[in-house]
Amino acid sequence: xxPSQQLDATFIALxxxxxxxxxxxxxxxxxxxxxxVEPFSISQPAxxxxxxxxxxxxxxxxxxxxxxxPVKIExxxxxxxxxxxxxxxxFWEQSYSRLDSLLEVLQTPINKPDTP
Amino acid sequence: xxEPLIITTPGDRExxxxxxxxxxxxxxxxxxxxxxxxxxxYGLPDWTMTVCEIDFRVGGKWRFVSRAPDGFEMGASGVYTxxxxxxxxxxxxxxxQDWTGGETLVTLTLTEKNGRTTATTTVLYATxxxxxxxxxxxxxxxxxxxxxxxxxxxxxxxxx
Numbered sequence: 001x002x003p004s005q006q007l008d009a010t011f012i013a014l015x016x017x018x019x020x021x022x023x024x025x026x027x028x029x030x031x032x033x034x035x036x037v038e039p040f041s042i043s044q045p046a047x048x049x050x051x052x053x054x055x056x057x058x059x060x061x062x063x064x065x066x067x068x069x070p071v072k073i074e075x076x077x078x079x080x081x082x083x084x085x086x087x088x089x090x091f092w093e094q095s096y097s098r099l100d101s102l103l104e105v106l107q108t109p110i111n112k113p114d115t116p
Numbered sequence: 117x118x119e120p121l122i123i124t125t126p127g128d129r130e131x132x133x134x135x136x137x138x139x140x141x142x143x144x145x146x147x148x149x150x151x152x153x154x155x156x157x158y159g160l161p162d163w164t165m166t167v168c169e170i171d172f173r174v175g176g177k178w179r180f181v182s183r184a185p186d187g188f189e190m191g192a193s194g195v196y197t198x199x200x201x202x203x204x205x206x207x208x209x210x211x212x213q214d215w216t217g218g219e220t221l222v223t224l225t226l227t228e229k230n231g232r233t234t235a236t237t238t239v240l241y242a243t244x245x246x247x248x249x250x251x252x253x254x255x256x257x258x259x260x261x262x263x264x265x266x267x268x269x270x271x272x273x274x275x276x
Contacts, residue, residue, distance in 0.1 A: 004245065005245065008244050008245050008247070011125060011128065011244065012128055012244060014125075015125075015127070015128055085123055085125070088123060088131065088133075089121060089123050091160065092121055092123070092135065092237075093121050094161050095157055095158050095159060096121065096135050096137075096157075098156065098157035098158075099137065099144075099147060099157040099158075100137065100138070101157075102147060102153065102156050102157050103137055103138065103139040103143060103147065104138075104139075106139075106143055106146075106147075106153075107143065
């Protein structure tokens, strides 16, 4: 996958509330599929389907050994997604902080612009 | 302290940016629609807006060109598709180098409460892939350059 496809897969994976809840659960430690089924009160096939999407996005991985095959969270793609939004955020924060200053200047009576 | 900015990614093609301002919305609307005001705040830090043309009417075209400190130029243009003063502006947008994987549709809505204005910007990308592709744009990567006040930029002549 290209970095852009990776990011896309990450966002699609994160777009679903059940998958976000699974990730939140995994942040406190790895879990088997059965352990994940319990708190979410949805079927094991449904959980497995969500896990496949998360796995394809590289957000989680499943151990090959042990019959339990525990699922654990993978930090790197999550970080990339967060960084990307962080950069986007900076663009707007910096532009808007200049807009704050401009609006302040425009609201001092002497500088009021003509209305359109 | 600047106001907190809220960014969300609802659905698979949108980015939504919400921010409020300590000003009536007529004034915020002017800052979005008059080039002499828009160029004083919008854009990348350390970049100079060399072209800011706005034909502010439905069907009217706009064009911005920004120049990086190293001379690299980035242009974007589009058409206004809806204007409802002072509440709403919708425009289409495409970068010359097409960083965004096709045109985006940008909707700005302004609401006013107790003299404060909330601006909500929704950027709709052509595809989910295009939204992710915005990560490769200078808009995203050029951010680490130190913040510089726009008035300083305007005072300094851009390199030829």
